[in-house]
Amino acid sequence: MRLSQGQVAVVTGAASGIGLAMARRFAAEGLKVVLADVEKAALHKAADQLAQDGARVFAQTVDVGDRDSVSELADAAYETFGAVHVLCNNAGVGSGAEGRMWEHEPNDWKWAFAVNVWGVFHGIQAFVxxxxxxxxxxxxxxxxxxxxxxxxxxxxxxxxxxxxxxxTMTESLYAHLKAEHARVGASVLFPGPHMLRTGLWESHRNRPERYAKERPRRTPYRSLDQWQAAMKDAGHEVAFTPVEEVAAFVVDGIRAGRFWLLPASEHSDRQIRARAQSMLDRANPSYLEKFILD
Incomplete structure (x- = not known):
């Protein structure tokens, strides 16, 4: 797809991190940008900064886990700019789950699915x-x-x-768009290839009351800086990919019409090969053994 001045890009999770970097890059390419995020103050600060840099911006506070909220975003985007050419379903959260899977609170799963899965579907249904x-x-x-x-x-x-x-949702979307002979493409983004400095580690700050923790955490939440320090103490240096590089990678991928927005990485390639080989061999997933703890 050719990106050109005057087109419109919508980005969720746009107040910080990857989302804000994508919005800035789209604006630098001459696109009008629609910013959506659940954090009202951070969202409007980001929008003001982009506007001061000369971008045409519209911002709306959105809970992507709420279908009506995303539908209202779509209505506002089309009312404001008359079109949408690029949609980035980027909003995401951790879960705050502790312990073994069978010990998790149902609300940990409900909240993560509401944002990370339903949020993507709501975006597809509202805009596509x-x-x-x-x-x-x-x-x-x-x-x-x-x-x-x-x-x-x-x-x-x-x-x-x-x-x-x-x-899987994006693979299905790609197939459905092809079946419709639509002029709309689809990509799935794997940010990286290294760690990223985003707000995901502190996403619990925006956890809605309807998905509140049912019992106190056994351990306090750990920030990215705290995790990085712990890794360093253990003798492991952590590499980071600037979010601006991820945004540039996305723009290049859209232009090239690539489905897999997967940066080159020996680590990722090993994971892909190991998992695929295990399936082809009908073998037990030995690649998971490093996670087996006493």
């Missing part, structure tokens, strides 16, 4: 019919993660399961 009907070129980017989207991460099973679901 309009994008198809316009007859103009368009593209949908759904944000997954290597932690689940490529290979399971048993130590964060709730998050991993939701991100695996995003991959």
């Amino acid at each position: 019919p309009h994008m198809i009907a316009s007859g103009e070129p368009g593209h949908v980017v759904n944000t997954s993660s290597g932690d689940g989207g490529i290979a399971p991460l048993p130590t964060a099973s709730v998050y991993a399961v939701t991100k695996a679901a995003v991959v």
